[in-house]
Amino acid sequence: MGIKKTLLEDIAKELNVSKTLVSMVINGKGDAYGISKKTQEKVLAKAGEMEYTPNVFARALRTGKSHLIALLVADISNPFYSNIAKYVEKELASKGYNLMICSTDENVDREEKLISLFAEQHMIDGLIIATTNTSGEYFKKERLRNFPIVFIDRYLPDIESNYVVANNYQGSLEITELLIQKGCKNILALNITPSHISSLTERVKGYKDALKKHDISFKDENLLEISFDNIQSDVKEKLTKRLKQGQKIDAIYTLNNHIATACLNVFNEIGFDAKKEGVYFASFDNISLFDFVKPNIISVSQPLEQIGIEAANLALHLIDSKGTDASAFKKIVLPTSIISRD
Amino acid sequence: MGIKKTLLEDIAKELNVSKTLVSMVINGKGDAYGISKKTQEKVLAKAGEMEYTPNVFARALRTGKSHLIALLVADISNPFYSNIAKYVEKELASKGYNLMICSTDENVDREEKLISLFAEQHMIDGLIIATTNTSGEYFKKERLRNFPIVFIDRYLPDIESNYVVANNYQGSLEITELLIQKGCKNILALNITPSHISSLTERVKGYKDALKKHDISFKDENLLEISFDNIQSDVKEKLTKRLKQGQKIDAIYTLNNHIATACLNVFNEIGFDAKKEGVYFASFDNISLFDFVKPNIISVSQPLEQIGIEAANLALHLIDSKGTDASAFKKIVLPTSIISRD
DNA sequence: AACAATTTCTAAATAAGTTTAGATTTATAT
DNA sequence: ATATAAATCTAAACTTATTTAGAAATTGTT
Structure with missing residues (x-):
């Protein structure tokens, strides 16, 4: 039932090299680790031939990075959020990240449960959220203080945070x-x-x-x-x-x-x-x-596309510079426009 | 920076038991493995006290189950899809599964890439999809034949499949x-x-x-x-x-x-x-x-809520009975209603 | 040819759980 | 008290990748 998935080891065996080497090449670190061009080519060719795709869980377990970002909104069926979601996703996809969209149903408990599940356990690398919470207490938790979080649409007055909102x-x-x-x-x-x-x-x-x-x-x-x-x-x-x-x-x-x-x-x-x-x-x-x-x-x-793009990039920036400039919170406020219709 | 996450082993050490035991208890298999009630209570209490949450990647790596289901739609900003998404998510959440919503932008390549990423690598346990594909060729791939897939809104005429659509x-x-x-x-x-x-x-x-x-x-x-x-x-x-x-x-x-x-x-x-x-x-x-x-x-x-609920449950059913009744494809066709507005 | 310096590659550790096979401990029977 | 059965528990293997530390092979120097 089902075909056996190709593993790093399978490629290694086929080529009589170590899986270490295969891993290095596949991750584009061949040059950095001094793997010869010829070997690199061989590995890539074989990996393609065997349709190798890395196991994301093993990778995430080892590296602590999932390349997954979550977007938490009150209600995905609200066109305001679903439009932003579309643009966030598009922007992230172009940078090699995947987006997980979740609705909290305007329910604070569910929001906190999802954040706990996703963020505190590092299931995701970053979080973009239109929070339903009324106070920043929850976000002051030690476990979340250094986690890349971008607030959109709304921010909490009693905590310092990174946010992207309309004016x-x-x-x-x-x-x-x-x-x-x-x-x-x-x-x-x-x-x-x-x-x-x-x-x-x-x-x-x-x-x-x-x-x-x-x-x-x-x-x-x-x-x-x-x-x-x-x-x-x-x-x-x-x-x-x-x-x-x-x-x-x-x-x-x-x-x-x-x-x-x-x-x-x-x-x-x-x-x-x-x-x-x-x-x-x-x-x-x-x-x-x-x-x-x-x-x-x-x-x-509201500039939905801009909000989505800015939020995505801010999240990526926070992930990349984790800890580096945690002190400088980015607050992005975008202009709105009036649609008159008379 | 950041607090160290509690591991199974930390709990085991505190209680002078093996992490095997802790794992069993936490997964509700204490009785099945004959762990004494007293010990079970101790473990659960300590786990709560230490705010233990399992690492989803380690778990998924070992078990091959992520408790994650993906919903692929052409465009999440289309209210038709975003409403279905809301109900799918709600239903899945009630069953302990998380939903990952992704837009394919009506782009077949992107759709196939996402399916490959999510499904073929077993990043997700099941897939619910409003496909942009025109033929079933792609879904005939050996790697996908036994993967739990539920088509919604549209199905492909040239392959047998599980689907939930309106009439x-x-x-x-x-x-x-x-x-x-x-x-x-x-x-x-x-x-x-x-x-x-x-x-x-x-x-x-x-x-x-x-x-x-x-x-x-x-x-x-x-x-x-x-x-x-x-x-x-x-x-x-x-x-x-x-x-x-x-x-x-x-x-x-x-x-x-x-x-x-x-x-x-x-x-x-x-x-x-x-x-x-x-x-x-x-x-x-x-x-x-x-x-x-x-x-x-x-x-x-169209009965959006029903479509969402049925699709979610069908996906869960396929996941549970993997292989069991793969032969019997479920085809769910739901009635529509006319809204007259004169 | 001998030794050092590079270049290229690999064994083993590691991430954090789950599961298997088996070890202890306790209870029951004779 | 001893053998047997039952109840509890654990060591080690396993999942699949990444990374560290170091080995082997090649090249260069005199």
Whole structure:
């Protein structure tokens, strides 16, 4: 059943050389170890002929390197993450690394279990993560302090870390200002609670600062905190309530694509026609299908490809320079762009 | 730098027992090997105290099992795949397996390279794949014949295999019939070329059979073959041309979500308003945002969660019964549902 | 030709577990 | 008390590669 896999030793026997030599040649260290050109050629030819591929486990066991990087996200079915994943993978593949994508389901326990499994045991060489954790406590563990970790999308305020994020503050400031320019005074923002997540708090800050900048006073009734556990029903309840009372709204601004979708659903359910009501609809995050959605969505687009590429390369850099410059944390903040759709 | 990882041997030394014993206990084989309850407790307690986690590489090297399954898809950023991925992962996690998701970028070479890396070297215990390959030749390789592979979404006609797919024929038949019921006679279908992919050919067949069933003769001009390499521009060219000549169309039916999106883009570009023109728009595949897209989209929804769960369990079954019933290939075909949106 | 200096290659250790075959220890029977 | 059986436990082999330390072969020098 099944063909026996070719081993280093098989090649060695065929050629009457040691497996040491074969290993050296196969790893491209033939010259470094002074193996003659002729022998190197022989080995490579035979290895090709016998379709040799090294056993990754034996190699990883011996060297401590798996050439495997994990990407942990809250939910791979969220297009924001799946797009980043695509680019991370592409970039890593070009550098000889493989990517393992895992969803944590927004579950901190699962996230920690996966990190423990992958990182602490050195199953992977590096980790790229959009963490669901709210504090940096977990990442302060001795076992993780020297492990190459790149945070994406969100970082934790209470620990120093390497991260690649979009400029959430700036993006949120700009989209809010755009709404203000369009004449909006009462911009209803919808946020997720509990949110210790850096990206969201910065978006809130950008929103508030834009108001301030244009001398519009922020009103509590214009920031709805939506419970993460039941986004859909909570948006329905709070949005309907808000639409009926308080000052008339002239824009609804959702702080991520999740809430945006929930809002669109609620619009359908309660028969709210934003266009007819003269209400602008805006959202942080951009999804390609937003181009065809009714009502028009003004959105903040994050540079997904860039985030993916930068995160991949930062991870590789950390792996290569392990310990070398652990002190200098890299913080990469990338610009967003506004997609207007009027 | 970094704390030394606890090894089996460390626990053994602390307790003055052999590492053999510790290994047995940790793997839950204490009873089977007749280790006394008292000793088992001691070992487990000490292992917990010392935060022992086995080295996955050493274990995989010795046992030949990695508890890792790979999911290969054409493009993880396609919501169809990323949603399936989410459910596959969830199901596998509940059974103690980890999932490695990889995109092949619709590139056969890359697909084969990944399979070779993962499967032939036994880096993974099983493979779930939406193949980009057009023939089964590659999968006939001796090295792969006994490897647990589950095809999803598409299977290859020229090899026997285990697969989990939606009932593409039935779904396509039904949506076409629905359009016919609505009075459509000229239904323009858009397909991808070259398409040896089972799912697409069956959708075409369903479309044609529905016409036949209702005594509508199929016209070549009503099946546009869109080149995979430049979907967007090809849809634009062929669709505009078709709209201008030939009999008036009363429905446009795209055979997957990719073409649907391209069509929507073209509608925008050329200012085609399906509703105004009295043209129905329909598509195989359903994306949650379709609920808000204009024009209304009639779609065939595939049971993503079921596909994911079935594929995961089939893979696990194949792994467990390796060789046992290799002869009996499992072919799972799941029903689709129509989402009407009028 | 003899010895040193290079060049080329190899034996053995190592990574961290699992498993096999067998050794001890304890319990039971006579 | 002794032989036998049963219950516990362990030494060593094994998985497949990489790497270290050193051996063997070749070349150069006088």
